Amino acid sequence: MSVELDVFVGNTTIMDKEVYQLWLNGYTVNDAVKVRIEGGVMEECEASAEVLLSDTMDQYRTFQMCERLLHHPAKLANQLLFQIPPDRQAMLIERYYAFDDLFVREVLGKKLSKGTKKDLDDVSTKTGITLKSCRRQFDNFKRVFKVVEELKGPLVENIRQHFLLPDQLARDYAAIVFFANNRFETGKKKLQYLTFQDFAFCAGQLINNWTLGAVDNMMEDMDVDLDKEFLQDLKDLKILITDKDLLDQHKSLVCTALRGKTNVYNEMEANFKNLSRGLVNIAAKLINAKDVRDFFIDLVEKFIEPCRSDKWTSIDMNLYLTHYTNSAHILDTFKHHAVWTRYMGVIKSCILRLYHD
């Protein structure tokens, strides 16, 4: 004796948010039923395990049928098969494209290739996220990447329109696409303390200031790639460390401004030349794609770690970077003011974000 067939179809498609989440998390039907039983839904609704199993299977089937549509969220709105109220549609899309921070840290900056996908079982073991869920998240990244890659216009806006995602999620996806495209290294041990949101913030800064789209939004491919011309110009900043006079002058200007205003003045004074060399060298090397990848490692190694060992506070950091940036403009022989502002604006906000006290 067995139930051979069991279906329930509503004119308005019934979808349980809780079951949807379990499905997204990659639970099997049986595991999902267990979780639901523990959640106490049975007592609430006077149901039996049998009812719960039937409901869960039915919901899972519905989600599987919808998944095809979720790959192209715009289709969800004008398909005829399922009648889903708009707020439900938005919920389905948003949750489908939501991702685990733990997971995204593992693949951030990696090439979204088949190779990476093959390694997902390792990621799954490491993070405790089911392989199924890892695959969904990875495929989402890849799908968004592929669609946006070909499109003109602002990255975040493109993602939002094509995938109907809420603003914050669209920004996060922009960061993921940007990182994947530029292959920023984020997996090194030294970077482990950083969260995805730290990187997403930096990505936002880079997209808004260093890409071609930041200057002229009529250009193609603008938001995904860094502005080559700008990177070329960055080499000119080298004068700040190669010209000894300029370096000394810069140091004395910063020291004068900071004297008495910070507890780490001595350490700062002693380290000034090293720190300045670090930042300018990063700028000068960005023209090489390989060095772009190491951008975050360099920032941490060359600047953040020395400061942290000297026990700077965030306030010290802010103060220093402000004066360091501004002082350069007073230097007589320094001519590259525009490039410097564009460079240091991003560097400053990134460092402040990446510097955890």
Added chain:
Amino acid sequence: MPGKLKAKIVAGRHLPVMDRASDLTDAFVEVKFGNTTFKTDVYPKSLNPQWNSEWFKFEVDDEDLQDEPLQITVLDHDTYSANDAIGKVYIDIDPLLCSEAATVISGWLPIYDTIHGIRGEINVLVKVDLFNDLNRFRQSSCGVKFFCTTSIPRCYRAIMVHGFVEELVVNEDPEYQWIDRIRTPRASNEARQRLIFLMSGELQRKIGLKVLEMGGNAVVGYLQCFDLEGESGLVVRAIGTACTLEKISTFPATATHPSNSSPSKDMKDSPQAAPSTLGCRSTHSSPVHSASSRLSQGFSVSVPTLLFAGMGSGGSAGKDAGPLKALLKQQTQSALEQREYPFFTLTVFPPGFLLHVGGVVSARSVKLLDRIHNPDEPETRDAWWEEIRQEIKSHAKSLGCHAVVGYSESTSICEEVCILSASGTAAILSSRFMQDGPLDTELRFEEVVSPGCGFCHIPYDELNIPFPAQLTYCYCCRRYKVPDVLFTTIDLPTEASVTGKGCLIQARLCRTKKKAQGEVNAMAISNLLPFLEYELHTQLMNKLKLRGMNALFGLRIQISVGETMLLGLASATGVYLTALPSPGGIQIVGKTPSDITYEQHISNMQKKINDTITKNKELYEINPPEVVEEIIGSPIPEPRQRSRLFRSHSESSDDVSEIDLSHGKKDAFVLEIDDTDAVEDIHALLTDSPTPAGFYSCNTEIMPGIQNWTSAIQMFTSVRVFRLNANLTNQGLNKIFSDLCENLLKSLYFKLRSMVPCCLCHLNFTVAIPEDELIQVAVTAVALSFDKVQTLENGKQSGEKTPIKAITENDEQLQFNLELNAETSSSSISPKGLSEVGSHPSARAPSVDYSSFADRCSSWIEQLKLKAHTIRRGSVKTTSSMEKASPLPEGRSRSLRSNRSYSGSSVAVVKMTPLSFIPGAKIIKYLGIINMFFIRETSSLREEGGVSGFLHTFIAEVFAMVRAHVAALGGNAVVSYSMKECVFMENPNKNQAQCLINVSGDAVIFVRESELELTSVQPQSATTQTSNGGEGT
């Protein structure tokens, strides 16, 4: 050349990839009607082709317009090989042939393939120019309106109810033709789909002709069915009620809506029940079994019939009205007797039409199928049905009734055996809506019958009751006799006074039978049928008593035949009619009273039953007003008497009456336990689990005692197939079947828990035995949410200040009550009584409901906001008003729509409901009947998610196609929706499955009542909008 059909193919979208190399499709479209075919150009390399074709024009007879569907085929052009079909769309153009229905079909329709399902959508425009044809001998019946709704449609008024129309057409089933051996499954399915489209078109046309002959202009309660007889052919048959309808033109003047009129019901109970002082006693009346099987020519066994429940006296019927009534009855009767069959498929009646209800009449007959030799003369099938109808007619007569209402017919086929069933409710109707009705006398008579209880009064002479029944004086009016229990197939009349709430009651039964062939098999089945019916009836009665109720409405008994078993499922909605006596409890009696442990066991069970009854009474709020029992001069001084049912008749009733019942003064229904069967029965009785908190269920249109429906409705279909083990006993089978139904209900409650408090209405169960050891149960119903808080408030209000409430809500009701209370003599004609008789124009419009005033204001503001949005976006669509009428969680969806741009226009929401109305909304236009038939087949069952995945997709696809066709007609809802056929066959070994689904309903445009009221409150701001919705397209 009386008609010109025009079609234009606009565009396609979401087409499947047909060319693997380019991942694109070169699509073109063939438009076919009759034997004429047009083609569009090929739109190369696109999944979203824009054909924008010219108007394809077909000049055809209107006869063909009625019979043929417009057939649209989308194909992929292939230079080197044959073009591949992508899919088809069949468009029924019947709605365009009636001036009052739709004027154009325009919209995105799913492209359907019987193997792949929905494959993209196509945008089409279809129009018809019809020329008037005055030929008296024409074969077409354009302009006759068809309604699935089994009541007078909401925006019409019945001028005349002409009566029963029936027709059937037969053909060979393409699947069983020789050619099927060499053609593809797709070709075979399509041939079948097309044939059934054609046959139902033809059927509808023929019925239309009959209606015109009778002088009517519409068919209400149109019920069309298919009999897939396999080898012997395909029968499409239909029944309906011919009417002359008149459209109610002015907006607010339509007949009262149930949700409007229902609030008055609660408070109506009190004034009517109060003067009731005559106390009577009752016992159960057992069913009559006129079981005589007879063999008729060829081979057929007819199994006649159960007559259910109460009937009785007109002996003392009415004082002054007596002779008048008799006269009237005579006249009506003669009017009805002229008809071949005085049958009505209606289940809800215009006020004053239904006078008395006798009880359920049904007839079944077992037939052996043989090949239909001449499809043009389907005489055998006609004769079969004629036989059954005659039988029904005579049953009605024996109940003293001249008409049968709530009439329906069905079949169950297994191999070559076919059970034909018909059932209805014997009734006496007023001649008001009938042709030769004496109009003046009838009005005078009308006043005497109180609306709340009149229909319960027995239609038959007390002295000539064909079986013993317990009659009492009506608990409402105290003037006429009523039975103790009333079973009917109709809906609960809106004016009926009911105590408490109702609930779904089901009797389920399985009977094994031996495998057999031919006549032996048919004989075996026909021998089993009476027992099956008898037990179902007993179960129903027991369950009714267990719930403390005294009447069943919407009774539907389905008997399904398989090779090794028979399945019986009876569903009905139990209620407590205030007019009928309170039911006694159930008493259990043991056969061997000497044994102490046995006695203990029995008393335990008795306690359980009593507890359940008490609990149920609480649950369904059944607290009938206590009547003073012994009143001097009680008209029928009956001795306390208990009639017993169940097996043994050996014991005398004196023994029984020794045992006192907890259910006090009322007489009990006695269950005697004399064998294990009975013990099982009692267990089964008690295993029906109560509905979870917040849920109610019924299989009728509305649930008494619940008002304040919100706009949240959810229609659904659920199907389960259960595989049995071999060698089960009857008991085991019963339990499994019962559990299957119970579990299905439990699942439904769980699924719909977010809608609590809610009521599952029109719960329609269909059982089938698709093959040996399989049981299939399909349910279609609608869940309606209601507002609990308001219900309580209303209850309080009605209790405290009835008169005030009555005036604001529904004034004519109160006037009626006053009249009753004052006991006005029957001869005086009160003008108020007269006005109540007609449908009260503008009864509702001027009454202002202050409680909802704030709501209305806020919704008005909402609407203004919405308008502002539309203007800002600069897109004003004609459909916008319909979207607004849609019940999505409003505020949120709007804000979403405003700040998020979905690419393309989003799909218009189409509501579906098996009910004839939409709560909180007014139907302003009927666009035509939806009658669709689909076949889906797969040879990759596993890949499509197994049987469940396959059927889930198919049902979703059927819903989608119904919605799309309704939207294309300009509608925003389907009412009276039903899934009449769901035949599922599988062959897992071959990885194959096939399913046939037939659905029907009425496409309508509705407008939210809040928006309608808006027009009266704020005419200047809202007129444009409503008129927009009113015109539809």
